[in-house]
Amino acid sequence: MKIVFFSAKPYDRDFFESCNEHYDFELEFWETHLGPHIADAIKPGTDAVCVFVNDKLTAEVIAVLAEKGVKIIALRCAGFNNVDLEAAKQYGIRVCRVPAYSPQAVAEHAVAMLLTLNRKTHKAYNRIREQNFSLSGLMGFNLFGKTVGVIGTGKIGAAFCKIMLGFGCKVLAYDPFENEQVRNFGVKYLPFHEVIKDADIVSLHCPLTPDNHHLISAASLSSMKKGVTLINTSRGGLIHTREVIDALKTGQVAALGIDVYEQEEKLFFKDLSTSIIGDDDIQRLISFPNVLVTGHQAFFTQEALTEIAESTLATVKALLTGDGVDEAAVLV
CATH class of the missing domain: 3.40.50.720 (NAD(P)-binding Rossmann-like Domain)
Structure with missing residues (x-):
């Protein structure tokens, strides 16, 4: 099962790769933000995209994700104002977030x-x-x-x-x-x-x-x-x-x-x-x-990044397998 990360920084790679030892996903990290300019570059076979606060999940982007076979949009943050939830629902893409991290x-x-x-x-x-x-x-x-x-x-x-x-x-x-x-x-x-x-x-x-x-x-x-x-x-x-x-x-x-x-x-x-x-x-x-x-630094602690990685991967796995989903983390 493959997850492509957008707006990925070195610390994202470090924490998610460490956490992934317990999940064994295929992880791919892209530094660019997700928007109309890059959505079409996602390869078929991608099960989930993992995004952050400044990625733009518009109806146009979500339509491309659906065409590529993406099943899940995973926000590694609590806020979700940058995602068109109605479009995700229309295309049958699940959307999850980290409802509480440190x-x-x-x-x-x-x-x-x-x-x-x-x-x-x-x-x-x-x-x-x-x-x-x-x-x-x-x-x-x-x-x-x-x-x-x-x-x-x-x-x-x-x-x-x-x-x-x-x-x-x-x-x-x-x-x-x-x-x-x-x-x-x-x-x-x-x-x-x-x-x-x-x-x-x-x-x-x-x-x-x-x-x-x-x-x-x-x-x-x-x-x-x-x-x-x-x-x-x-x-x-x-x-x-x-x-x-x-x-x-x-x-x-x-x-x-x-x-x-x-x-x-x-x-x-x-x-x-x-x-x-x-x-x-x-x-x-x-x-x-x-x-x-400060530059969106408030979340940036070791404890928070650990919880974000663990919560995100656990929810993605649960959504893909249908086993033990945390409803608080699921938006669509």
């Missing part, structure tokens, strides 16, 4: 971004390397006693809530599907507009859907406290980039940490250090001293 990895990265922006440790590091020991411009604030608004309380959001409660924060949350476990932590659920109105810090932990595209826009930003800190480790499309830039310019947003970006497929996971980047929005964001950008 939620602590993403939650801890969100906290790391928050602490870095607040206490300016990245700036302090560079100063000390230049033998500048001045504290001017490095002042932060105590997290203790601050109100944190968490949007989305699935496994990652729940892990983030627990960490922030440990700092002594008051945690408010919004999720259309409230999590009783999170409520038992001491988190208070409120409507979205009330959470963002009362929060000193807003952290996004929800999937991207048509209903919440540009959830953070000029309208919602104007409802937030002036000087709010905003963190996004979920999906770039949750934030209207240019309207957040406007809010940074006025001071409505005091600090922004993003591990995801609306147009990241053209940038992230690539070394562009010798290139001219034509994306004016990302260049503007990078120029702000109160903005921290």
